[in-house]
Amino acid sequence: MQALKDRILKDGKNLGGGILKVDNFINHQVDAVLMDACGAELARRFANSGATRILTAEISGIAPAIMTGLHMGLPVVYARKSKPITMPDTVYLTVAPSHTRGRPVELIVSPEFLGRGEKVLIIDDFLASGATILGLIRLTEAAGASLVGVGALIEKTFEGGRDALGFFNVKIEALARIVSMVEGKIVFAP
DSSP states (O other): OHHHHHHHHHHOEEEETTEEEOIIIIISSOOHHHHHHHHHHHHHHTTTSOOSEEEEETTTTHHHHHHHHHHHTOOEEEEBSSOOTTSOSSOEEEEEEETTTTEEEEEEEOTTSSOTTOEEEEEEEEESSSHHHHHHHHHHHHTTOEEEEEEEEEEEGGGOHHHHHGGGOOEEEEEEEEEEOGGGOOEEOO
């Protein structure tokens, strides 16, 4: 998606070590117009997936997931990183390493919002190593739901996440695929 690529080149910051800072338009401050366009494109790509629910991770995946949900007419559930007192005692919980936090984080979903028979489309901001998305898949499986696809705004192909998810044999889409971040440059797949 050219608009997303252009914005990454304009406002994204390659911090080295595979870290791409997109706080200006995705992770801290959200460009709602860009997220709407990204959501529309992801909805188009997954229109025939049969999804009944979208799942993402708190917090950076929420904006693209909500916009995709809006365009698909689907509810969006996000895995929390801490359990609020309003959540039931029994929850679906897994742990996934966080590249940007430098430590493992919990991903928690209430059984009220993810259940048996659901067809889950996972939408997130990044597909890098695949660790967070694999955590979301574990939550999906624990709920007795089935995975129907994975969508991301940005894929860092050099981190192998797509290969890590290949076992699940579902459609994987990324709107901007980065093949290299060497020497401060950001290079997209053709």
